[in-house]
Amino acid sequence: MTSSDFQERLSRQLARIPLFHTARPDFLHALSAQAQLISLEKNQILFLHEDPASRFYLVDRGRIKLFRETRNGEQAVIDIVMNSHLFGETSLFENDLYPYSAEAAEPSCVFSLPLSVLKAEIETTPKTAMAMLSSMAHTRRQQDQELEHRTLQNAPQRLGCFLLRLLDQQTDGPGSLELPYDKTLIAARLGMQPETFSRALSKLKAETGLQVTRGRVELNSVQQLADYSCTACSSEFPCKDLCGKKF
Amino acid sequence: MTSSDFQERLSRQLARIPLFHTARPDFLHALSAQAQLISLEKNQILFLHEDPASRFYLVDRGRIKLFRETRNGEQAVIDIVMNSHLFGETSLFENDLYPYSAEAAEPSCVFSLPLSVLKAEIETTPKTAMAMLSSMAHTRRQQDQELEHRTLQNAPQRLGCFLLRLLDQQTDGPGSLELPYDKTLIAARLGMQPETFSRALSKLKAETGLQVTRGRVELNSVQQLADYSCTACSSEFPCKDLCGKKF
Numbered sequence: 001m002t003s004s005d006f007q008e009r010l011s012r013q014l015a016r017i018p019l020f021h022t023a024r025p026d027f028l029h030a031l032s033a034q035a036q037l038i039s040l041e042k043n044q045i046l047f048l049h050e051d052p053a054s055r056f057y058l059v060d061r062g063r064i065k066l067f068r069e070t071r072n073g074e075q076a077v078i079d080i081v082m083n084s085h086l087f088g089e090t091s092l093f094e095n096d097l098y099p100y101s102a103e104a105a106e107p108s109c110v111f112s113l114p115l116s117v118l119k120a121e122i123e124t125t126p127k128t129a130m131a132m133l134s135s136m137a138h139t140r141r142q143q144d145q146e147l148e149h150r151t152l153q154n155a156p157q158r159l160g161c162f163l164l165r166l167l168d169q170q171t172d173g174p175g176s177l178e179l180p181y182d183k184t185l186i187a188a189r190l191g192m193q194p195e196t197f198s199r200a201l202s203k204l205k206a207e208t209g210l211q212v213t214r215g216r217v218e219l220n221s222v223q224q225l226a227d228y229s230c231t232a233c234s235s236e237f238p239c240k241d242l243c244g245k246k247f
Numbered sequence: 248m249t250s251s252d253f254q255e256r257l258s259r260q261l262a263r264i265p266l267f268h269t270a271r272p273d274f275l276h277a278l279s280a281q282a283q284l285i286s287l288e289k290n291q292i293l294f295l296h297e298d299p300a301s302r303f304y305l306v307d308r309g310r311i312k313l314f315r316e317t318r319n320g321e322q323a324v325i326d327i328v329m330n331s332h333l334f335g336e337t338s339l340f341e342n343d344l345y346p347y348s349a350e351a352a353e354p355s356c357v358f359s360l361p362l363s364v365l366k367a368e369i370e371t372t373p374k375t376a377m378a379m380l381s382s383m384a385h386t387r388r389q390q391d392q393e394l395e396h397r398t399l400q401n402a403p404q405r406l407g408c409f410l411l412r413l414l415d416q417q418t419d420g421p422g423s424l425e426l427p428y429d430k431t432l433i434a435a436r437l438g439m440q441p442e443t444f445s446r447a448l449s450k451l452k453a454e455t456g457l458q459v460t461r462g463r464v465e466l467n468s469v470q471q472l473a474d475y476s477c478t479a480c481s482s483e484f485p486c487k488d489l490c491g492k493k494f
Contacts, residue, residue, distance in 0.1 A: 133380060137340030137383065144325060147323075230318065231318050
């Protein structure tokens with residue numbers, strides 16, 4: 001890749017991140033000047049929980065699994081991040097230690113960016129600090145909702161919610177989508193054992209007429225899936241927090 | 248209460264909030280000048296989810312339940328906040344709408360403070376924005392941990408974790424604590440049905456020798472409770488995020 005290809009690809013990705021929508025050009029330039037593109041093989045570890053953090057990351061392509069391990073060796077998947085998502089940036093507020101581990105769930109490319117440049121910008125530019133606050137508030141709201149769902153929704157409803165957030169929610173009629181990653185990973189992302197996930201999918205098919213063929217989900221009525229899943233949610237459907245964004 | 252009593256009580260409470268530790272005196276003065284002390288009876292609603300927000304709150308005494316309701320009328324308890332805790336302040340990043348409802352779980356007093364003053368300070372004073380970011384990162388970390396625990400810990404371990412966070416974790420030997428609120432509320436806070444909570448408590452007593460008498464918990468060995476509960480947690484014991492603070 002030539003240097004100008006690299007810069008163009010990076011600029012395109014940075015422009016998609018809400019945190020940088022109001023950023024000063026000088027700041028973006030300083031970030032880009034110290035950026036690197038890193039290729040990861042499937043299952044390659046990028047960093048481990050509590051490693052010292054000097055870089056944060058932007059997914060260019062692929063899927064990165066963020067997770068922590070318990071003392072007895074079980075894995076808690078915090079998120080699966082994809083194209084145009086940041087991760088590792090909150091290490092700034094965690095004594096410069098990564099708050100989770102990051103591993104490529106498939107062959108992936110990530111831009112590595114300097115945390116020190118981001119930190120200096122937040123400390124000196126109120127509008128960047130406000131953008132960071134908005135971004136953290138957004139994550140906090142999603143976590144709040146996820147905690148609520150783990151308490152009040154059953155497994156088929158939680159899977160239904162996951163799918164609804166990938167669909168065009170404005171449509172009245174049928175809908176379809178490609179699963180963003182394989183079923184094992186979706187189960188882990190939803191905090192379900194594989195067998196719980198399988199039962200949840202069977203139940204959801206029976207209740208809503210949803211069909212899955214080789215990673216493609218088809219349903220006759222988006223509203224029917226919402227009626228089934230969103231009854232145990234405190235937010236309205238369509239989901240207001242999406243604003244055109246996906247999970 | 249005289250005006251100087253009021254100001255002294257408010258200043259004492261504000262000084263306990265990490266968000267205000269590095270605050271400018273002028274800002275604290277502006278907050279205090281527009282503060283009100285509100286008394287709430289048990290079960291009195293202070294505000295509802297998605298009400299327009301112009302004030303945030305600081306608990307002076309009592310217990311405030313923060314919750315949301317699902318479409319089918321179930322309640323998700325987000326937190327029970329007590330003495331020297333803020334709530335409602337993140338409405339700033341939620342289009343000035345409260346992200347949950349607030350109700351007094353017992354007779355309580357709260358200071359009501361102007362959100363506009365906080366917002367202006369965050370927008371113009373980088374160190375206040377940084378303090379707000381640290382405070383939100385702290386909440387986010389706790390939510391992350393709670394999500395992890397809901398996935399990987401069983402109910403007795405989650406109850407054990409709740410109790411451990413109220414104990415002096417530095418001790419090797421026996422420990423004791425007063426339950427911060429009644430068992431029904433603890434069950435709701437932990438997202439458990441009352442019967443699940445009862446079973447969890449019985450199991451915890453059997454596994455760790457813990458005893459409960461009229462709201463007082465006694466145990467022979469804090470370490471034994473940690474050995475039982477923390478095996479399904481990705482953080483080390485003692486909990487690093489507490490730093491002398493309680494749940």
